[in-house]
Each structure stands twice: as structure tokens, then as C-alpha cells.
Amino acid sequence: MKFRDLMKGWPVLRQFARGDSRALGDTAMSARSRSLAPRTKTADAVVKSICPYCAVGCGQEVHVRDGRILDIEGDPHSPISRGRLCPKGAATFQLVTGTQRVQQVLYRRPGGTEWEPIPLEEAMTQVAERVKRTRDATFEVTDAQGRWVNRTLGLAHLGGATLDNEENYLLKKLFSALGVVQVENQARI
Template structure:
């Protein structure tokens, strides 16, 4: 190997560049390689950035959702948030996988009574079947009065248990429709 080559190799070592150049802490130019220089962050090439809120705990950290070609490509902390100041924990940082996880179940599955395997079902059929189940159960279990003849106007045949990642608007519609159909057994993680 020619001396010139050895010198070039030696001098291009990050530690040498760090000690001899303008980046003594080794957090900038001294440690950037050609490869790194050629890479562009997904956050820079995104078509748009959408402000969101982390769906895990109740601290309510701000998220920035980076979208390219109508796909989420990255989720990062929102520096503007006075709550989180741009930070996310391991769960919030991993939330892109919540959206894009290849194992995510995106099709409806159906298990018939006594069945041993899942079957497939389309959305409209599933909605029709569920509507029938709810109305049939409601009719079968309707209580106009209790055993002392007092008005109750309800069914005890239908129950619900919701997670606390439901939006307020979703909870509002759930409580409203359950109440209107007389189903009182609606509960939430908030009790658990």
C-alpha cells in the first residue's frame, strides 16, 4: 500500500478527524461518513406531517405523523407540545408499528358457534348479522318493568366493555346508543 493511501485512510478515521478538525466532541462533521451523507431521513421526504396524540398512557404526548404516498412512514414527538416537548417513551416511539405492523389483522374474522376455526366475512354482512343479533337479544330479554312492577325499560341481555383509548366522540355515541336501546351494562377500563 502506498504511503499516500495509508495516510488518507488514517486521516479519514473519525477519531483523527475529531481530534484534528473543528468537531472536538465528535457529534457532527467528524463522524459523518459518505454513506450517512447519502441518506435522507423519512421525515424529510414525507408528503405531509399530521399532528396527533400518543395513544398509550394518559400523559398525552404530542406526536407528528409523517405521511408519504398515503402511508405512515414515521411517528415522532411533537416539539411544540408543552406537555411532552418532543419526547416519546419506548411505546410512543414504537407506535409506527402499531399502524404498519405486518401482523396487524385488517380483515374481519368470524367464528360460528361450536366452530373450530376462523372464517372470513365481509363488512356489510358482519354489520347486518350484528344488527340482527342485537335486536333479537334485545327483544328476547326486554324488561319493561322489574319484578315489583316499576318501570325499568331495559335489557340485561347486552353488555359492553370498552378500552380507554376510545375517543370522547366514540364514547359519546356508544353511551348514547346503548342508553337509547335500553342496554345499561356498558362499562370501561376506567372501572378496571
């Protein structure tokens, strides 16, 4: 390639030659930039979702192809966020697809110093057994004055800020059925 052809292909020179000094037109484009397309363009489906980080409830669009997430962007039809996401919401793609994300249950035995992977079923069984054991050991049918209370003060539940009213309703029913009276959540929507 001759020096003259090389200089002609340089975007800065094209900008000045065409009077587009601020590079707002086609002069700043290269063959490479013309060939680029958003990865969302090849999506098979767009699934509506809600950002998992806080209680604002910003709308997200999850772009999927062949069962894999291509990208996650703000939902322009969301009345809450109108297509905008904060830096944490914009990083949801890395949260979901990041290679550093833990993909298994880790357990540290009592007195242990190392985490070990265990199957999800084993972890769920351990949680259920510990909840039952604690409930049975701390359940009160009556209080110190002889009043009927049917409760346990040995368990409590604090829901996260991303839980919606329906989820909080179901959690309240579950924990009330267990006799848990300390049930709170951080829901602000």
C-alpha cells in the first residue's frame, strides 16, 4: 500500500478533507467499524427480567441465543428505569456468566478451615434439618404467663431488598407456619 493510499484511509484526514472536524459523520468510520453489529442482533429471544441488586426494580432485557445469554440491557419499556441501568445493573451479565462465579455449594464443617464442595441436595437437607432441630428445641406453646403463643424465638428471617410483595407474602406464610415471629424484609417497592 502506498503512503498516499494509507493517508487517504486515515480517518482524521478524511474528517478535515470533508469538513467533518468533530467526527460526527461517516468520515470517522473504518471498514472494521462498518462491519460491527451489536451482539443482541443475533438473539433468538429477548426475555424481560428485573435487576437483582436493589429494591428499585429496574427492567432488564435478557438477550438469548441457543439457550445462552448474549447480553443483558436496560428495558426501554420499563416505567421504572426507562432503559437505564446503574453500574451494578449494567454488570449483571458478568454476574450471571462470569467465570469467577461460584457454581456449586461450598460448605465449611464445624471447626474446619477449608471450604469443600457438596451437592445442592445435601446442602438443602442440612438446612431443613437445622431449621427443624432449632424449631423443635425452641418452640413454645405457652409463654411465661401461661398465654398460648405457639412460637419459636430461635429462628428469624430477613428478606433481601429484591424480593417483591408476592415473594414476601409467601415467605411470611412459610415462617409463620413454622412459628417464627421475627420476620422482616427490606422491600421498599
